[in-house]
Amino acid sequence: MDYVSIIGIVLALTAILGGQVLEGGHVGSLIQFTAFVIVFGGTFGATMLQSSIPVFFQGVRLSVWVLFPPKLDQHGLIEQVIGWSTIARKGGLLALESQVDPLKEMFARKGLQMVVDGAEPEKIREAMDVEIATFEKHYLDAARVWQAAGGYAPTIGIIGAVMGLIHVMENLTDPSKLGAGIAVAFVATVYGVGSANLFFLPMSNKIRSIVEAQVVMREMLIEGLVSIANGENPRLIESKLQGYIV
Secondary structure, three states: OOHHHHHHHHHHHHHHHHHHHHOOOOHHHHOOHHHHHHHHHHHHHHHHHHOOHHHHHHHHHHHHHHOOOOOOOHHHHHHHHHHHHHHHHHHOHHHHHHHOOOOOOHHHHHHHHHHHOOOOHHHHHHHHHHHHHHHHHHHHHHHHHHHHHHHHHHHHHHHHHHHHHHHHHHOOOOHHHHHHHHHHHHHHHHHHHHHHHHHHHHHHHHHHHHHHHHHHHHHHHHHHHHHHHOOOOHHHHHHHHHOOOO
């Protein structure tokens, strides 16, 4: 679990709601079902319109990464690559064949199998780079779902505000209905701007950073596999891979 994300969410909500209370307002005044339907219904509708169904639902699935990001163990990867290198130095590349099947990650399994099959180092790099490019595009497209939501939400909030003011203007002769219309108008703006800047855009950036970290891990793996295929010394490979760690 990513405790930084949880702290960030709690801090943001506490600051907004706490500020409302400190100014003498009530938290309940920020709860407007009509404004909620307008802003979030309109935002997700617009987001779905610009995305394909697989991309949209992939973006929804990746939202889990904000609180439960995939584990990335760079040091563990280096140890694994060095272990393969040591085996290859002692028994040749074919000795790595027993290491392929236990691998759960298909990217690593494919790369190591290419090494075992005696593929040229540059051919290994070319093939794996294509896989990385496809992976990166697929997941960044999904992250852009939340970026798009962050772009649409403030505008939909303004639409909700205008709709609320229209309702007010239609009922100027009935003061009992003015309060509800004005509340919807301003709360819709709060929902639009708040959801975009407190949730949607930060979520998109968080997912993008995780995808970029995964790409770095894959680049490390490629560098290690190519070095093994070239017959480089395990210590040299370790030194090279350490350069990826900040």
